[in-house]
Amino acid sequence: MSRLDSAIRRLQAQRACLDWAVAGIAGQPGPVLELGLGNGRTYDHLRQRLPGRQIFVFERQVAAHPDCVPDAAHLLLGDFRDTLPGALARTGGGAVFAHCDIGSGDPALTAELAAFVGPALAPLLAAGAVVAADQALDIAGCTAVALPDGVAPGRYHLYRKDAE
Amino acid sequence: MSRLDSAIRRLQAQRACLDWAVAGIAGQPGPVLELGLGNGRTYDHLRQRLPGRQIFVFERQVAAHPDCVPDAAHLLLGDFRDTLPGALARTGGGAVFAHCDIGSGDPALTAELAAFVGPALAPLLAAGAVVAADQALDIAGCTAVALPDGVAPGRYHLYRKDAE
Numbered sequence: 001m002s003r004l005d006s007a008i009r010r011l012q013a014q015r016a017c018l019d020w021a022v023a024g025i026a027g028q029p030g031p032v033l034e035l036g037l038g039n040g041r042t043y044d045h046l047r048q049r050l051p052g053r054q055i056f057v058f059e060r061q062v063a064a065h066p067d068c069v070p071d072a073a074h075l076l077l078g079d080f081r082d083t084l085p086g087a088l089a090r091t092g093g094g095a096v097f098a099h100c101d102i103g104s105g106d107p108a109l110t111a112e113l114a115a116f117v118g119p120a121l122a123p124l125l126a127a128g129a130v131v132a133a134d135q136a137l138d139i140a141g142c143t144a145v146a147l148p149d150g151v152a153p154g155r156y157h158l159y160r161k162d163a164e
Numbered sequence: 165m166s167r168l169d170s171a172i173r174r175l176q177a178q179r180a181c182l183d184w185a186v187a188g189i190a191g192q193p194g195p196v197l198e199l200g201l202g203n204g205r206t207y208d209h210l211r212q213r214l215p216g217r218q219i220f221v222f223e224r225q226v227a228a229h230p231d232c233v234p235d236a237a238h239l240l241l242g243d244f245r246d247t248l249p250g251a252l253a254r255t256g257g258g259a260v261f262a263h264c265d266i267g268s269g270d271p272a273l274t275a276e277l278a279a280f281v282g283p284a285l286a287p288l289l290a291a292g293a294v295v296a297a298d299q300a301l302d303i304a305g306c307t308a309v310a311l312p313d314g315v316a317p318g319r320y321h322l323y324r325k326d327a328e
Contacts, residue, residue, distance in 0.1 A: 002209035003232065004182075008175045030211055045166035068167065
């Protein structure tokens with residue numbers, strides 16, 4: 001499989017997981033969290049699929065296409081270690097969906113970040129919330145969920161927070 | 165259509181056009197040209213689909229994954245305006261396939277580059293050569309070819325050089 005094949009499969013898996021989550025939260029009020037804005041591609045996808053839904057974006061340094069940057073009220077700028085712990089004050093309540101696209105080219109840094117994000121995310125989620133992530137996460141109170149058809153195991157990760 | 169949808173369609177179109185060209189040059193000896201290395205994704209695809217084929221890469225500044233950088237003998241480093249005119253000395257003969265992924269975020273610069281690349285490419289191609297490009301190109305002696313099934317018009321461009 002070439003890097004081109006791999007990129008296509010990764011984006012397809014990402015979209016399948018996002019669309020699964022979008023369908024899963026229909027009718028459930030609450031904000032959405034996007035951890036990692038990157039080039040803004042998945043943020044653009046979510047805001048199109050979730051019109052009217054508040055989406056809070058966490059990003060260390062914005063490098064997205066200018067069209068894909070949220071307004072200041074929905075952008076938590078800085079290291080996840082600084083922005084996640086107090087985020088409930090900004091979001092105003094538990095999120096019904098969190099998308100985490102946090103991997104970088106550095107496997108050690110990525111693993112370190114994933115180890116922080118899992119526990120830090122748990123208190124920001126509403127009961128029954130879903131999580132889609134490019135990395136395996138250990139989120140207290142969350143259980144792994146089967147991936148949509150066509151998404152190879154390990155290519156993306158889905159979790160659901162237990163009802164309280 | 166979101167930017168995620170659009171990215172998936174663009175990569176699928178790119179792959180469909182590359183694979184069409186790969187099939188089309190089977191059995192025809194001659195080098196391949198890759199204009200624009202970028203992250204190395206399509207170079208990786210071509211070298212996997214074309215084992216043993218010489219692939220010459222033209223790139224202003226290498227920023228690809230280290231695994232996807234050709235050896236010095238197959239890398240023509242510099243502005244296309246400097247590297248294309250004398251490239252036949254390096255390739256040793258007309259190419260049977262050229263892939264041009266030359267677009268950037270700047271539409272004016274991209275148009276200017278495409279206007280240079282089309283004419284500059286013509287003398288580097290063997291009779292019957294195929295060209296796949298992310299931009300419409302005006303290449304002397306080349307005719308536009310119908311896109312593979314599933315590739316929307318304008319998303320990619322295919323040409324074939326007339327037999328001499």
